[in-house]
Amino acid sequence: MQLSLYAAAFAALAFPAFAQDAPIRQTIQSQLDAMQADDFPTAYTFASPTIKRVFGPVENFEAMVKKGYPMVWQHQAVKMLELRTVAGNLWQRVMVTDATGRTYLLDYKMIETPDGWQIDAVQLLPQAGVGA
Secondary structure, eight states: OHHHHHHHHHHHHHOHHHHHHHHHHHHHHHHHHHHHTTOHHHHHTTBOHHHHHHHOSHHHHHHHHHHHOHHHHTEEEEEEEEEEEETTEEEEEEEEEETTSOEEEEEEEEEEETTEEEEEEEEEOOOTTOOO
């Protein structure tokens, strides 16, 4: 019994990101579901206070998503990949397939707030084989 407690404690310390896996993935999926339903007021509730300060009214956020991230707004499939810690921040990698069947990789920076996990940044990763 005591050995299992030590193993569990070690796992929790060694892999802190894994303890957050399900709530982080649920936050991202909930935002994606709201966007797909054109419910941007709900989608905006999953954004961090920093994002809300940058974009102001939800209409600005909606315009940014529709113009800059159409693959998340009108997606047909989402696959959560690895959650990792980079420079003390939690980043969730997500593979999104858009309405035309093209796939994209995005990194979601997550922060824990009094309201739960929220999205603090999203980065669209370069496509494989593209670039200088």
